[in-house]
Amino acid sequence: MSEAYRHIGKAVPKVDVPDALMGKTYYAEDVSFPGMIYLKVLRSDRPHARIVKIHTERAEAHPGVVAVFTAKDIPGRNLVGVPVCDQPVLCEDKVRFVGDPVALVAAETLKAAEEALRLIRVGYEDLPGLFSPEEALKPDAVKIHEKGNVLLDRELIKGDFEQALKQADVVIHNTYRTAMVQHACLQAGAGVATYDGDKVTVWTPSKEITVDHEDIAAALGLPLEKVRIIGGPIGGAFGDKRGLAHGYYAALASFKTKRPAKMVFTREEYVQVTTKRHPFTMD
Numbered sequence: 001m002s003e004a005y006r007h008i009g010k011a012v013p014k015v016d017v018p019d020a021l022m023g024k025t026y027y028a029e030d031v032s033f034p035g036m037i038y039l040k041v042l043r044s045d046r047p048h049a050r051i052v053k054i055h056t057e058r059a060e061a062h063p064g065v066v067a068v069f070t071a072k073d074i075p076g077r078n079l080v081g082v083p084v085c086d087q088p089v090l091c092e093d094k095v096r097f098v099g100d101p102v103a104l105v106a107a108e109t110l111k112a113a114e115e116a117l118r119l120i121r122v123g124y125e126d127l128p129g130l131f132s133p134e135e136a137l138k139p140d141a142v143k144i145h146e147k148g149n150v151l152l153d154r155e156l157i158k159g160d161f162e163q164a165l166k167q168a169d170v171v172i173h174n175t176y177r178t179a180m181v182q183h184a185c186l187q188a189g190a191g192v193a194t195y196d197g198d199k200v201t202v203w204t205p206s207k208e209i210t211v212d213h214e215d216i217a218a219a220l221g222l223p224l225e226k227v228r229i230i231g232g233p234i235g236g237a238f239g240d241k242r243g244l245a246h247g248y249y250a251a252l253a254s255f256k257t258k259r260p261a262k263m264v265f266t267r268e269e270y271v272q273v274t275t276k277r278h279p280f281t282m283d
Contacts (some may be wrong), residue, residue, distance in 0.1 A: 016233070019201050028232045029243040031192040031203045033260035037066050039249050039264075040113040042271070044095035047129035047145060051094055054103060058119040064112030066257055068120070069104040073256060076221030082211055082242045084151060089219050089248050094127070096144050099272040101245070106253045106261060111268040133281065173283070181277040187235025188270035189246035191261045193254035200227050200255050204247035211232065211242070216251045227251070240275055 026261045056068040071078055071092035081087040086249055107113035116188045128142040133256050136139060136149040143149060165171055190205040200220060206212045215225040234241055246263040253261035265274075 013032040013121055017239070019175040020233075025233050026186060027235055028192055028203045028205055029187070029264055031232075032262070033192075033194060035259060036192075036260040037106045037108060037111040037253060038113050039261055040105050040107075040110070040117050041245075041264040041269075042105070042117050042122070043103045043269075044091070044100040044102055044122075044124075046095055046099060046126060047098050047131070048125050048142070049126060050097050051091060051102070052125055053123040054105060055121040058121075059105060059116040060110065061104075062116045062119055064108040064254065065110065065116045066106045066259070067253070068116070069106070069252060069256065070102070074252065075255070077218040078216040079243075080219060080248060082208060085215070086145060089245070089252065095124075099269075101273075104249055104253065106257060127183040161234055171239075176280075176282045177281045180279045182271055183236070183238045183240035183274070183277070185236025185238065185240055185270075187247050188212070188265040188267055189274065190249035190262065190264040192260065193247070193250035193258045195254045195258050198226060200251050200278060201230065202228070202247050202251050203230045203232055204250070205241055206231045206247065207234060207237050207241040212247055216248055219248055220251060220255050222255075239277060242275055245273070 016025065030101075041105070044283060054070050056070065058069050059065060069090065069203045071088065071090045074089055076091065078088050078092060080089060081212050089101065091102050095102065102122055105116045107116060130136045130141060130144060130149065141149060187205060189205060191202060193200055193202045200216070200222065202216060204212065206229060209229050212261075213224060213227060213229045216229065217224050220227065229247070238255040246265055250261045251257075253263075
């Protein structure tokens with residue numbers, strides 16, 4: 001009976017495995033163009049603070065630096081995010097977590113970009129921070145976002161809960177917590193962009209390519225047909241590879257300088273700023 005099936009009960013070859021094993025797979029990190037510039041992001045060292053002033057003059061004058069971008073340089077909508085569009089590409093008025101993006105450096109070499117980061121000075125006015133969901137839900141809690149601290153409130157009811165408790169022989173009440181989990185993909189992530197005529201092309205390992213397409217076009221203030229996203233091979237996801245900032249930064253830098261641009265996350269950046277499997281508190 002089983003011989004009648006072509007696929008069920010039989011091994012199916014994974015067509016991409018040989019190239020991955022032999023190092024032939026062409027990831028976004030491998031994409032390169034002549035005249036490419038390299039990008040680094042200055043990130044907040046404060047959990048919650050108002051941005052008073054960003055001083056970029058010394059960084060802009062550093063040898064090899066092509067440009068330094070802040071929120072004022074974003075031509076379109078300075079908000080991206082999945083599932084709620086509330087994350088600034090570059091923070092404008094305040095930072096909301098340690099690692100929030102404040103400025104973007106574009107340079108002829110990665111070393112020059114890294115050196116220029118250390119020359120940027122940001123004046124902050126510290127605000128009260130929040131460090132747990134329970135603290136954030138208190139009536140008098142400071143608002144991290146202007147709309148409040150609750151991202152989503154979803155109610156799901158199945159059956160008669162109260163009646164089930166009354167009929168139970170034994171009722172055990174406890175609180176259980178899980179830890180935050182980093183996806184820990186081998187590929188931290190990268191984005192490469194080019195600007196040709198009036199069209200931006202971005203190579204990035206996107207798992208939600210239509211969302212990234214819409215967000216990048218909106219950030220650049222361009223119609224969708226002027227932005228092309230090429231979703232290359234994904235070096236691990238497990239729920240990650242969504243809302244890919246490295247693609248936005250590469251697109252912004254290429255659009256503004258008219259040169260190919262590359263943004264590659266370090267492992268530290270990846271752990272600090274990419275999405276996580278959030279912790280749960282269950283009663």
